[in-house]
Amino acid sequence: MNIIKxxxxxxxxxxxxxxxxxLVFILIMVAFPLTVEIxxxxxxxxxxAVLWIAVLLVMMLATEDIFLEDFNDGSLEQFAxxxxxxxxxxSVKIFIYWLLIGVPISIIGSLFCLGFTNSGNLxxxxxxxxxxxxxxxxxxxxxxxxxxxxxGSVLGTLVTLPLLLPLLIVLGKAVISINLNLNYxxxxxxxxxxxxxxIFLIPLIISYIIRAHLE
Amino acid sequence: MQPKVKAxxxxxxxxxxxxxxxxxxxxxxxxxxxxxGDNGSGKTTLLKIIxxxxxxxxxxxxxxxDKQICFLGHKNALKQYLTVEENLxxxxxxxxxxxxxxxxxxxxxxxxxxxxxxLSFGQQKxxxxxxxxxxxxxxxxxxxxxxxxxxxxxxxxxxxxxxxxEHRKSILFSSHISLDINSEKLNLSDxx
Amino acid sequence: MYQVDxxxxxxxxxxxxxxxxxxxxxxxxxxxxxxxxxxxxxIYLHVPASFISQSxxxxxxIASAIFLIWxxxxxxxxxxxxxxxxxxxxxxxxxxxxxxxxxxxxTWWVWDARIVSTLILFIMYLGLISLHDSFSNHEKxxxxxxxxxxxxxxxxxxxxxxxxxxxxxxQPASITISDKPAIDLVxxxxxxxxxxxxxxxxxxxxILSSKLQILRRERxxxxxxxxx
Numbered sequence: 001m002n003i004i005k006x007x008x009x010x011x012x013x014x015x016x017x018x019x020x021x022x023l024v025f026i027l028i029m030v031a032f033p034l035t036v037e038i039x040x041x042x043x044x045x046x047x048x049a050v051l052w053i054a055v056l057l058v059m060m061l062a063t064e065d066i067f068l069e070d071f072n073d074g075s076l077e078q079f080a081x082x083x084x085x086x087x088x089x090x091s092v093k094i095f096i097y098w099l100l101i102g103v104p105i106s107i108i109g110s111l112f113c114l115g116f117t118n119s120g121n122l123x124x125x126x127x128x129x130x131x132x133x134x135x136x137x138x139x140x141x142x143x144x145x146x147x148x149x150x151x152g153s154v155l156g157t158l159v160t161l162p163l164l165l166p167l168l169i170v171l172g173k174a175v176i177s178i179n180l181n182l183n184y185x186x187x188x189x190x191x192x193x194x195x196x197x198x199i200f201l202i203p204l205i206i207s208y209i210i211r212a213h214l215e
Numbered sequence: 216m217q218p219k220v221k222a223x224x225x226x227x228x229x230x231x232x233x234x235x236x237x238x239x240x241x242x243x244x245x246x247x248x249x250x251x252g253d254n255g256s257g258k259t260t261l262l263k264i265i266x267x268x269x270x271x272x273x274x275x276x277x278x279x280x281d282k283q284i285c286f287l288g289h290k291n292a293l294k295q296y297l298t299v300e301e302n303l304x305x306x307x308x309x310x311x312x313x314x315x316x317x318x319x320x321x322x323x324x325x326x327x328x329x330x331x332x333x334l335s336f337g338q339q340k341x342x343x344x345x346x347x348x349x350x351x352x353x354x355x356x357x358x359x360x361x362x363x364x365x366x367x368x369x370x371x372x373x374x375x376x377x378x379x380x381e382h383r384k385s386i387l388f389s390s391h392i393s394l395d396i397n398s399e400k401l402n403l404s405d406x407x
Numbered sequence: 408m409y410q411v412d413x414x415x416x417x418x419x420x421x422x423x424x425x426x427x428x429x430x431x432x433x434x435x436x437x438x439x440x441x442x443x444x445x446x447x448x449x450i451y452l453h454v455p456a457s458f459i460s461q462s463x464x465x466x467x468x469i470a471s472a473i474f475l476i477w478x479x480x481x482x483x484x485x486x487x488x489x490x491x492x493x494x495x496x497x498x499x500x501x502x503x504x505x506x507x508x509x510x511x512x513x514t515w516w517v518w519d520a521r522i523v524s525t526l527i528l529f530i531m532y533l534g535l536i537s538l539h540d541s542f543s544n545h546e547k548x549x550x551x552x553x554x555x556x557x558x559x560x561x562x563x564x565x566x567x568x569x570x571x572x573x574x575x576x577x578q579p580a581s582i583t584i585s586d587k588p589a590i591d592l593v594x595x596x597x598x599x600x601x602x603x604x605x606x607x608x609x610x611x612x613x614i615l616s617s618k619l620q621i622l623r624r625e626r627x628x629x630x631x632x633x634x635x
Binding site (some may be wrong): 024106141147155158159161162163165166169205208209212213215 | 520523527529530531534537538541542547550551554555559560561562565568603
């Protein structure tokens with residue numbers, strides 16, 4: 001319980017940590033139609049391409065400070081020697097970041113989807129995919145940021161982005177199936193499967209990495 | 216009686232350079248050890264090894280503890296952008312009955328709603344020390360607890376730690392100045 | 408160490424000769440392909456390079472696991488020394504694939520699953536190198552590198568299966584262990600020879616580069632001073 005209170009109090013006083021990424025997401029979604037011709041009827045085709053890349057980038061921004069601040073001021077040190085299991089603390093941290101950034105972005109993304117494609121069905125179907133995807137992204141980027149903890153987030157992104165590219169292919173396929181009214185539940189199941197593995201493995205790996213950093 | 220911490224032949228190497236070799240000691244309940252040594256002799260590393268933060272070590276270390284370790288290192292685990300009160304509530308000691316008395320003793324009782332970043336280094340150190348004062352662990356590890364403290368607070372810290380020894384707690388601290396605490400000496404520089 | 412030196416120079420020359428013979432055979436002796444004409448002959452570079460680039464990653468993953476589980480320092484050196492060689496072979500695979508693409512597909516690049524995943528592999532190799540080089544503490548760097556290699560190895564089956572899972576332009580692999588080869592035996596023998604030869608050459612490069620790694624990292628140890 002204490003760790004949840006800790007993260008929330010921290011983020012309440014540091015709105016750039018969670019509000020910033022959400023605003024960047026909105027700005028990207030607003031800015032991209034300006035770059036193509038307004039009358040272009042294919043806008044909804046490129047919409048999803050931009051949506052996934054925007055989610056990817058924003059999740060990358062969101063995790064930038066997830067461990068660095070606590071590492072620098074010694075809070076991670078205290079967590080590491082406390083009785084509470086360290087992977088649990090890390091998974092709670094990631095969950096709270098997802099709750100504050102991933103969930104709002106999923107809602108906003110679905111709303112934009114409604115606005116761009118005028119299809120309520122599509123917007124409703126894309127919402128769970130956005131939720132799952134943002135959680136996967138935030139986990140993997142947290143892993144990257146833990147690796148490059150003191151070396152800046154560019155390095156972390158560089159090494160983890162290649163891991164996520166196959167996922168982007170799956171997301172593209174899922175959108176096509178929804179568009180063609182095919183059964184897309186298979187993709188949701190696949191994403192859920194990936195998530196359920198990641199949700200246990202990543203906190204374990206991150207705790208190992210951070211312990212190495214603390215040495 | 217079993218020792219709280221028992222170290223046998225601890226050695227530590229960093230980048231092929233030996234920091235210390237064959238350090239052995241036993242820490243009983245109600246005793247304190249003062250770790251001394253030159254700069255770079257491995258005082259902080261030894262404390263981190265006892266915490267379990269650092270692993271690469273030859274030799275054995277046994278801990279018989281009922282509660283979690285209380286450790287205060289160079290980093291004070293405080294949030295600069297929060298107020299003193301919020302920081303204390305993050306440390307889970309805001310409702311402790313003894314808090315008021317310690318705050319008065321440190322002269323911080325009127326600065327609860329001040330942002331931590333506007334406090335001086337010594338004052339921040341005092342807030343960090345409050346966690347040590349209000350913990351209920353049976354092993355206290357302090358890494359240079361007196362850096363930045365005025366004489367008055369140093370004396371208060373020593374009085375408090377002596378008091379804790381009476382309550383059968385064990386203390387390990389590193390300090391380059393001598394403190395008025397009933398302790399055995401462990402000099403890392405001598406042993407190389 | 409001295410025996411290794413001698414053995415590895417033998418392996419190097421044998422592999423070089425094998426590779427050159429296979430290429431000569433492949434280029435001048437085997438007949439033209441019915442569909443692709445003479446352009447298919449680039450497979451004697453392309454197939455070994457792409458095969459080895461993935462195998463090197465698997466080798467890295469195994470070495471990383473050995474390092475993380477049993478703390479064998481030598482395998483950490485091996486991981487670090489394979490990374491640049493893997494990057495180069497992946498690059499060769501990409502370039503030769505592009506050159507092959509011009510006569511067969513009419514374009515040097517397509518956004519097809521196999522090619523993109525090979526490009527991802529290339530970027531992964533570069534990322535691994537830059538991760539390791541950004542830490543001055545080698546012990547830490549070795550640990551992080553091994554973790555990343557292991558986590559990244561989830562991409563290898565995806566790269567392998569990409570041709571089957573997604574309908575793409577890239578042709579399925581010509582030789583597999585289980586099935587009958589999809590190409591004629593006349594072409595298969597030199598191809599097989601070129602893969603073995605290429606593998607031998609790369610193996611020697613890996614040995615050479617790990618020797619350099621060992622010398623650089625252990626330069627303060629007494630046994631190195633005796634050796635040099």
